[in-house]
Amino acid sequence: EAGVFLIDRKDHRIVEANEQSSALVGHPRGDLAGQNISLVWFDPADMEHFFERLKKEYAISGYESRFRTRDGGTRWVLISASILEDWEIVCTVVDISERKQTEREIIRRNKELAIINQIGTAISTATTLEELQKVALEKTLGFMDFDVGAIYLVQNGGKMAELIQERGIPEGVLSQVREIPADKPPFARTLAEGYPLFFPEVASAGVGWVRPPVVSLAVIPLATNAGVVGAMFLGNTEPHSFQEGDTAILGHIGKELGNAIARARLQMQLQEKIDEANLYIDIMTHDIHNANTISMGYAEILTEILKDEPKSFANKLLSSVLQSSSIIDNVATIRRIHAERPVLRIKNLDEIIREEILHYPGADISYQPTGYTILADDLIPVIFRNLISNAIKFGEQKAKVEISVTAMGKDEVEVAVADTGPGIPDDLKGVIFARFQRGRGKKSGKGLGLYITRIIVERYGGRIWAEDRVPGHAEQGAVIRFRLKRPV
Numbered sequence: 001e002a003g004v005f006l007i008d009r010k011d012h013r014i015v016e017a018n019e020q021s022s023a024l025v026g027h028p029r030g031d032l033a034g035q036n037i038s039l040v041w042f043d044p045a046d047m048e049h050f051f052e053r054l055k056k057e058y059a060i061s062g063y064e065s066r067f068r069t070r071d072g073g074t075r076w077v078l079i080s081a082s083i084l085e086d087w088e089i090v091c092t093v094v095d096i097s098e099r100k101q102t103e104r105e106i107i108r109r110n111k112e113l114a115i116i117n118q119i120g121t122a123i124s125t126a127t128t129l130e131e132l133q134k135v136a137l138e139k140t141l142g143f144m145d146f147d148v149g150a151i152y153l154v155q156n157g158g159k160m161a162e163l164i165q166e167r168g169i170p171e172g173v174l175s176q177v178r179e180i181p182a183d184k185p186p187f188a189r190t191l192a193e194g195y196p197l198f199f200p201e202v203a204s205a206g207v208g209w210v211r212p213p214v215v216s217l218a219v220i221p222l223a224t225n226a227g228v229v230g231a232m233f234l235g236n237t238e239p240h241s242f243q244e245g246d247t248a249i250l251g252h253i254g255k256e257l258g259n260a261i262a263r264a265r266l267q268m269q270l271q272e273k274i275d276e277a278n279l280y281i282d283i284m285t286h287d288i289h290n291a292n293t294i295s296m297g298y299a300e301i302l303t304e305i306l307k308d309e310p311k312s313f314a315n316k317l318l319s320s321v322l323q324s325s326s327i328i329d330n331v332a333t334i335r336r337i338h339a340e341r342p343v344l345r346i347k348n349l350d351e352i353i354r355e356e357i358l359h360y361p362g363a364d365i366s367y368q369p370t371g372y373t374i375l376a377d378d379l380i381p382v383i384f385r386n387l388i389s390n391a392i393k394f395g396e397q398k399a400k401v402e403i404s405v406t407a408m409g410k411d412e413v414e415v416a417v418a419d420t421g422p423g424i425p426d427d428l429k430g431v432i433f434a435r436f437q438r439g440r441g442k443k444s445g446k447g448l449g450l451y452i453t454r455i456i457v458e459r460y461g462g463r464i465w466a467e468d469r470v471p472g473h474a475e476q477g478a479v480i481r482f483r484l485k486r487p488v
Contacts, residue, residue: 026070042066153230218238222258395421418479
């Protein structure tokens with residue numbers, strides 16, 4: 001309900017006020033009559049501006065101002081006024097304090113979100129841990145109007161914190177603050193327990209560690225779900241009253257930065273492990289591969305000069321070294337698949353298949369050229385190498401292998417690699433292309449060959465599956481089919 005004031009135009013004296021007006025400003029209705037309206041109008045300059053405008057316009061609607069209450073408080077009001085024929089002014093006043101409070105809250109939250117978003121964006125674009133901390137500190141100081149700042153990270157099992165980044169700390173003070181206790185007062189509350197600390201006046205708070213020019217200080221935990229990784233120290237050279245909005249923003253920044261630091265540390269640890277793994281792989285694919293090549297050379301010589309049982313042992317030795325080399329080749333191929341993005345080019349399918357068949361001079365492999373081209377990269381030979389070697393291995397050199405290619409419309413071909421070996425049981429057809437999935441026979445490998453084949457086919461946008469060579473008769477051999485894209 002609206003309050004109504006009847007005001008004398010000449011001296012702005014309240015002639016009459018209703019009960020709602022009395023309730024709004026806290027003065028008894030009888031006490032308001034005869035008083036100047038300035039008794040309740042908060043800002044004299046604003047009051048003067050209002051009446052000057054009313055004098056010119058004779059009517060005003062929706063004028064926002066503030067009234068003073070009897071107990072010293074203020075209320076935001078919306079005033080509509082007009083001049084009556086007897087030259088008195090009637091003012092209708094509506095309390096909009098709650099609306100203004102809501103508006104201020106919205107503005108405050110928008111400011112918080114804008115600051116958090118800008119700092120979060122800056123943090124997310126940093127490429128190193130050092131840059132991350134530097135950018136976060138600089139942005140926080142700038143947006144939150146602090147003069148001095150530092151980031152400490154917890155070290156030594158949580159017993160101490162080391163200065164990592166600083167801005168504005170005098171050179172003479174730096175040597176004293178390189179390390180601070182993380183498990184003792186006054187900062188254990190933040191560095192060990194994860195609670196923020198605010199000191200509007202450092203001297204009166206008894207924080208002896210902090211030296212001039214810092215007069216007020218905020219200590220914000222850099223916290224994650226797993227614990228506290230450090231703290232951000234933010235200081236001003238003058239006393240500072242920390243408002244609720246400021247503390248909320250700083251809390252969000254602390255969590256954002258804490259999680260970012262934790263992620264960066266994990267990324268660094270992961271990269272170290274990746275580098276270590278790559279070192280081992282380099283050793284395996286280079287040094288061991290070279291050693292295997294020499295061993296294969298000697299083994300081949302032995303198979304030529306030995307006879308009977310010694311020759312049989314030499315053949316087994318050669319087979320074992322070839323298997324070792326195959327495993328190394330598979331690891332190198334997997335590494336390449338994950339390291340390189342595919343750049344597909346037009347490849348002649350006949351040339352690729354014929355070249356791979358040449359690697360198996362004693363095998364019974366048939367293929368009729370088609371002249372088709374497909375889209376692939378330099379890994380395409382691996383598909384045929386794995387499928388042909390699998391067919392020969394499981395068929396024990398007796399299986400016949402037939403490779404065929406069929407056009408599937410204008411944009412695809414279907415390749416089939418069929419053999420007359422022991423076939424693939426129905427319950428394994430759907431899983432043989434999974435990593436480390438083995439067959440049932442004694443010749444089963446580590447499951448990498450077909451897994452790699454599937455990954456390469458999918459790399460080219462195709463798919464691969466297994467069927468019986470003769471439908472319904474798994475014992476009469478298997479056929480592996482896969483689709484490849486044709487250049488359009």
